[in-house]
Each structure stands twice: as structure tokens, then as C-alpha cells.
Amino acid sequence: MSEWLESAIARAQHLDDWLAPKRAHAVELLAQTKWPTRKTEAWRYTPLRPVERTTAGKISDDVSLSPETIADLTPIELVFVNGQFDASQSTKELPAGLSISLGQDLDAAQQASALTAFAAIKPERHLFGLVNDALAEDVVLVSVAEEVEITQPIRISSLLSQGAESHTRVQVSLAKGSRLTVIEDIQSQGETLSTAFVEYDIAANAYLEHYRFALQTGTNLAIGGSHFNLSDKSKMHSSIVGFGSDLSRLDTDIIHAGEFADAKLNAIYLLDGKELFDLHATVEHAMPNGTTEENVRCIVADRARAVFNGRIHIHPDAQKTLAALNNRNLLMSDKAEINTKPELEIYADDVRCAHGATVAEIDKQALYYLQTRGVSRSKAQVMLNFGFINELIDLMPNAALAEWVRPIIRERFAQMEVK
Amino acid sequence: MSNTNSLLTIKDLYASVEDKQIIKGLNLEIKPGEVHAIMGPNGAGKSTLGYVLSGREGYSVDGGNVALAGQDLLEMETEDRARAGLFLAFQYPVEIPGVSNLEFLKASVDAQREARGEEAITSAEFLKEAKAACKQVNLPVSFLKRGVNEGFSGGEKKRNELMQMLLLKPTLCILDETDSGLDIDALQVVAEGVNSQRSADRSFIVVTHYQRLLDYIKPDFVHVLSDGKIVKSGDASLAHELEAQGYAWLQTAPAEDELEG
Numbered sequence: 001m002s003e004w005l006e007s008a009i010a011r012a013q014h015l016d017d018w019l020a021p022k023r024a025h026a027v028e029l030l031a032q033t034k035w036p037t038r039k040t041e042a043w044r045y046t047p048l049r050p051v052e053r054t055t056a057g058k059i060s061d062d063v064s065l066s067p068e069t070i071a072d073l074t075p076i077e078l079v080f081v082n083g084q085f086d087a088s089q090s091t092k093e094l095p096a097g098l099s100i101s102l103g104q105d106l107d108a109a110q111q112a113s114a115l116t117a118f119a120a121i122k123p124e125r126h127l128f129g130l131v132n133d134a135l136a137e138d139v140v141l142v143s144v145a146e147e148v149e150i151t152q153p154i155r156i157s158s159l160l161s162q163g164a165e166s167h168t169r170v171q172v173s174l175a176k177g178s179r180l181t182v183i184e185d186i187q188s189q190g191e192t193l194s195t196a197f198v199e200y201d202i203a204a205n206a207y208l209e210h211y212r213f214a215l216q217t218g219t220n221l222a223i224g225g226s227h228f229n230l231s232d233k234s235k236m237h238s239s240i241v242g243f244g245s246d247l248s249r250l251d252t253d254i255i256h257a258g259e260f261a262d263a264k265l266n267a268i269y270l271l272d273g274k275e276l277f278d279l280h281a282t283v284e285h286a287m288p289n290g291t292t293e294e295n296v297r298c299i300v301a302d303r304a305r306a307v308f309n310g311r312i313h314i315h316p317d318a319q320k321t322l323a324a325l326n327n328r329n330l331l332m333s334d335k336a337e338i339n340t341k342p343e344l345e346i347y348a349d350d351v352r353c354a355h356g357a358t359v360a361e362i363d364k365q366a367l368y369y370l371q372t373r374g375v376s377r378s379k380a381q382v383m384l385n386f387g388f389i390n391e392l393i394d395l396m397p398n399a400a401l402a403e404w405v406r407p408i409i410r411e412r413f414a415q416m417e418v419k
Numbered sequence: 420m421s422n423t424n425s426l427l428t429i430k431d432l433y434a435s436v437e438d439k440q441i442i443k444g445l446n447l448e449i450k451p452g453e454v455h456a457i458m459g460p461n462g463a464g465k466s467t468l469g470y471v472l473s474g475r476e477g478y479s480v481d482g483g484n485v486a487l488a489g490q491d492l493l494e495m496e497t498e499d500r501a502r503a504g505l506f507l508a509f510q511y512p513v514e515i516p517g518v519s520n521l522e523f524l525k526a527s528v529d530a531q532r533e534a535r536g537e538e539a540i541t542s543a544e545f546l547k548e549a550k551a552a553c554k555q556v557n558l559p560v561s562f563l564k565r566g567v568n569e570g571f572s573g574g575e576k577k578r579n580e581l582m583q584m585l586l587l588k589p590t591l592c593i594l595d596e597t598d599s600g601l602d603i604d605a606l607q608v609v610a611e612g613v614n615s616q617r618s619a620d621r622s623f624i625v626v627t628h629y630q631r632l633l634d635y636i637k638p639d640f641v642h643v644l645s646d647g648k649i650v651k652s653g654d655a656s657l658a659h660e661l662e663a664q665g666y667a668w669l670q671t672a673p674a675e676d677e678l679e680g
Contacts, residue, residue: 363515364476365513366513366515368475368476368497368513369509369512369513369515369567370515370523370526370527371474371496371497371498371501372473372497372498372500372501372506372507372509373501373523373526373527373530373583373587374498374501374502374527374530374531374534374587375498375526375527375530376498376530377496377497377498379526379530380498383518383522383523383526384515384517384518387517
């Protein structure tokens with residue numbers, strides 16, 4: 001075990017609140033867990049040295065950080081600053097049918113049911129998920145009532161100042177037939193460490209539109225997870241955009257726990273310098289007639305490293321499953337690295353399941369040709385290679401978010417060098 | 420040599436590709452409105468010259484200097500050379516699936532207009548110009564919608580190069596073996612296009628292996644390039660001489676100073 005994990009466990013033992021049984025369970029599991037090394041499959045390409053060496057720690061000082069303003073988007077804000085829920089920046093007046101509350105403010109009966117739901121979707125194998133179980137203080141619960149459509153998106157912002165460590169946790173529950181959009185965003189500065197986990201329980205016929213932006217770079221260490229449980233005829237559409245940092249790791253789990261559920265997951269990541277981004281996406285088809293479509297597209301420049309592990313597990317009962325997993329990568333330099341591993345495990349015989357991964361290099365001849373016509377290198381690069389990223393941005397259902405993130409991604413790409 | 424009148428001045432140029440020296444002390448001066456033909460055997464460095472002048476990655480300049488309208492060409496990025504008026508018509512134009520010809524042409528024209536501080540041309544206005552250029556080079560207008568050079572025949576690619584030249588209006592055009600792979604009809608279309616662009620303030624370097632193209636594009640000067648330098652210069656009649664003699668005489672050619680003198 002690392003010193004970092006030991007100290008995390010020690011800190012968890014000081015927390016005595018409504019989540020105590022869950023924290024104790026997480027600590028127990030952590031105590032049995034071996035600290036990952038190169039030989040640990042789930043962390044093979046993602047060394048944890050930056051976590052071992054981090055100087056980030058808990059900061060309780062008042063800092064003034066605010067979520068970024070996005071044109072044409074007026075979200076319901078749910079703000080954490082350095083891991084603490086910031087009620088002053090969070091939206092108080094909520095539309096009918098939506099409730100947002102802090103776990104510690106609930107009455108005993110509500111806490112009891114929240115306790116049952118806590119960590120019920122997120123699998124126990126996620127090491128930092130357990131750390132989050134043990135250390136997330138202000139757990140926020142979001143729920144939408146049956147058949148209610150909340151048109152205003154909820155934005156969960158985790159804001160970190162230099163040197164901060166933060167563990168945030170949100171539990172989202174969509175009752176039958178409800179509709180909700182949730183945006184998860186982290187904004188951090190300097191050397192930070194965060195774990196940010198959200199569990200989504202999506203009841204029958206409900207629809208979740210989901211975004212996760214992990215645009216932190218540099219020495220920001222960000223480990224997180226988004227975990228979804230799908231019931232009968234429920235749907236989800238998730239869009240993930242990530243830039244790399246010294247350590248950026250995201251685990252997603254989509255569990256088809258009901259029949260005729262539909263999941264779409266589109267992920268884009270663009271890495272430069274020595275950055276690393278690791279996406280582990282798991283889909284469990286436990287029930288029949290489910291559909292999953294996953295598109296992961298990645299551009300890696302300089303000495304950056306992308307990791308993608310896409311596992312689709314089709315259980316024996318999950319007949320008539322339709323699942324497709326596609327991973328396309330563009331390498332900008334000889335030293336850039338992509339580790340992609342699609343994993344299909346199929347135990348049902350009447351399913352359709354496709355997967356593919358491709359790695360392309362930048363077409364230097366085409367780049368030169370465009371330049372000889374006066375087009376700048378950066379513009380040419382975008383013209384030639386932005387199409388496959390643009391396609392996924394176009395698929396984002398929320399136009400305001402798509403138009404906010406598109407120039408950010410394009411700009412980052414234009415700055416990447418061909419080597 | 421540094422005549423203020425000259426459009427392009429190449430002085431004692433040395434250049435290499437992957438550590439192999441290809442251009443070995445090349446001198447050339449071109450005045451506005453002149454058409455210079457560069458002929459020579461395979462491997463003489465004819466295509467390399469175009470790549471070096473346009474700044475292609477992997478081609479390194481080991482010595483000498485090049486001025487285009489008084490500016491140090493070798494110091495400039497490829498795109499800036501184009502914006503300064505240099506145009507290279509490729510021997511093998513690059514296919515770019517996924518980028519439409521129209522988008523490509525508009526981006527090129529926009530970039531050059533912007534560099535000259537001119538206002539951007541509207542899409543409608545540009546489409547009109549592009550259609551007219553298509554007509555002039557005898558390409559169906561539908562080619563504007565296709566991917567750049569994607570699935571074009573050899574002749575269509577060359578005409579597409581010519582169309583770019585018409586739209587970009589460069590001051591120095593390098594035609595790199597534009598005649599290769601063309602039948603006589605296509606050759607005539609290309610030559611007519613080039614001739615229509617000849618003017619007092621536009622110069623051409625016509626790089627070719629064969630004299631045939633020069634029947635249609637009459638050069639003011641003909642240079643023979645061999646082993647990385649110009650070994651003989653003359654007027655249009657030199658091309659005919661070469662056609663009759665071939666390049667075999669170069670193997671036993673006397674020292675270049677005698678020829679240059």
C-alpha cells in the first residue's frame with residue numbers, strides 16, 4: 001500500500017456521519033487492496049506515481065472560484081469548491097419535480113434509503129471509487145420525480161484551487177418516465193488531486209442526457225467515474241470530452257439492468273505534451289434486448305499517451321443485444337502513444353456485437369499541399385483531421401454545449417505540432 | 420546578380436534530401452513576365468528545386484540564398500511563400516478525401532486575401548469565380564463538390580492545379596512536369612490555360628523532361644539542369660537541340676564554368 005492511500009484511510013476513519021457503514025466497508029476493501037503497479041491490468045498504462053508524489057491536500061480556506069459562463073446555457077448549478085458543497089453558488093430555486101439536497105440534511109428515513117443506494121451502481125473494483133466512498137464529505141442527492149421533464153440542465157462543477165485535494169460525490173436518480181440533463185465539469189488550477197464520482201439510477205422509460213468535461217491539464221490529477229444503471233426501456237446519451245494531464249483517469253460503467261434499454265456513449269480526447277488520459281468504459285448487458293453504441297475518438301500529439309479500454313460484457317440472459325464499439329485514433333507524432341483494448345465477452349448466442357479500433361497518422365503530404373496554397377499549417381491540420389472529432393461534437397444533443405466546446409477543442413488541436 | 424528588377428534570384432543554392440545532396444550550386448534569375456524552362460534528365464534535381472523553393476519538410480537547404488521579389492524566401496514558412504506569390508503546380512497532386520475541392524480552394528484564396536489585407540470574398544461570389552475557372556480549364560462544375568483530387572484522372576488533376584493557379588493569381592508559377600501523363604488534347608488545354616495567364620507581372624518556371632510542352636508554352640529561356648546545377652542556358656531553340664540529341668551528352672559534359680560563360 002502507498003503512503004498516500006494509508007493517509008487517505010486514516011483520514012476516513014475520522015469521518016463519522018450518516019455514511020459511516022459505507023465508509024467502513026470501503027476502508028475495509030481498501031485495506032485489502034494492493035496498490036496498483038504496472039502489473040495491475042486496470043492500471044497497466046497509467047502509473048500512479050503522480051498520486052504518490054502529490055503535495056495536494058485538503059484546503060479549508062475560503063477561495064473564490066466560480067463556474068465558467070457558457071453562452072446560451074443557464075444551468076441549475078451544483079457547485080463544489082475544493083470538495084465542499086458551496087450552497088451560495090448553487091441554485092436554490094428548483095423547478096417542480098426536482099430535488100437537490102445534501103445527505104447530512106436529510107431526515108433519518110431518507111438517509112436510510114440514500115444509504116442503500118450509495119455505491120450500489122458503482123462497482124467495487126474501482127480503487128479510487130472506494131477512496132471517494134470513504135472521503136467524500138458533502139454527498140449531494142439529486143432526484144427527479146416520475147414523468148417530470150427538467151429542461152434546464154444541471155451542472156455539477158468541481159472547482160479546485162492550487163494545492164487542493166477534493167473528493168466529490170453526487171447520487172442522481174431519475175424516476176420512471178422522467179428526463180434530465182446533467183453536465184459534470186471539473187475546473188482546477190495548478191497542482192490538484194480530485195476524485196469525482198457520480199452514480200445515476202435511471203428508472204423505466206426515463207432518459208438521461210449526460211456530459212462529462214475533463215479539460216484539466218498540467219499537474220492536475222483527476223480520477224473519476226460516471227456509473228449508470230439502466231432499467232426497462234430507459235435511455236442514456238453520454239458525451240465525454242477530455243484533455244490529458246499528469247494523470248487523468250475516467251471509469252464509466254453502463255449497466256443494462258432492464259430490457260430494451262439504450263445507451264450511447266461518445267468520447268473525445270485530445271492530448272498534448274506528456275499528458276495522459278485513460279478511459280475505462282465498461283458496459284454490462286445483463287438483460288435481453290439492450291442496445292449500446294460507443295464511439296471513442298482520440299488525437300494524441302507529442303509524447304502524450306492515450307489509454308482506452310472498452311469492455312462489453314454480454315451475460316447469458318442478454319439475448320438480442322445489439323452492441324457496437326468503435327475507437328478511432330490519430331497520432332500526431334512518432335513518440336505519441338495509444339493503448340487501445342476493446343474487450344468483448346459474449347455469453348449469449350443470439351446477439352450482434354461489433355468492435356473496431358483504428359490508428360491513423362497525420363497525412364504530412366496533404367498538409368504540405370494545403371500549405372503550398374497559402375493555408376496556414378494549423379488551419380490545414382484542422383481541415384484535414386477535425387472531421388472525425390467534429391462528427392461526435394455534432395452528435396451532442398445540447399447545441400449550446402456543442403458550440404461552447406467546439407472552438408475549445410479546435411483551438412487545442414490547431415496548436416498541436418506534427419512531429 | 421541582385422538585380423532589383425528580378426522577381427526570383429537563386430544564388431549558389433545547395434540542398435539535400437535525407438543527407439543526399441541533390442541541388443549543388445544552382446544559380447537562376449527570373450524577371451517579371453519571363454518564362455523559363457528547366458529541362459534535364461531524370462534525377463537531375465528538377466522536382467527537388469520546386470520542393471525546396473516551396474519549403475517542403477525533409478528538404479534542407481545547405482547553402483546559398485533565394486529572394487522572391489526582394490524577400491528572403493528560405494526564411495519563410497511554406498504558406499507564407501504561397502502568400503508572397505509562389506505557386507507550385509504538382510507533378511503528382513495530392514488526393515485529400517473528406518475535404519471538398521471548393522472548401523480547399525476557398526480556404527486557399529481566403530488565406531491569401533487575408534495575408535494581403537484584403538476583405539474576405541463571399542461564398543456566393545467565390546462560387547461564381549470557381550465555376551468560371553472550372554469552365555476555363557474544362558472541368559465539370561461537379562468537381563468542386565468532390566474531395567480534392569479524389570479519384571480524378573491524371574489529366575483532371577493537372578487541370579485542377581491549373582484552376583488553383585487561375586484563382587490564386589500568383590506572381591511566380593512553377594509547373595513541375597505538368598505535361599507528364601497528359602495526352603495531346605489535355606496538354607493543349609493546360610498550355611492554353613498557362614498562356615492565358617502570361618502577363619508582364621507573372622513569371623513561370625516550366626519544369627519538363629520533354630520538349631513537347633514547349634511547343635505550346637513558348638519559353639523565353641531554356642536551362643539544362645544536370646546533377647543539381649544548370650549546365651547550359653539558351654533560348655527556345657535549345658529545347659529543340661536537346662530533343663534531337665537527348666541528354667546523353669551530359670555524361671561527358673565539360674566543366675560548367677565553360678558552359679556558363
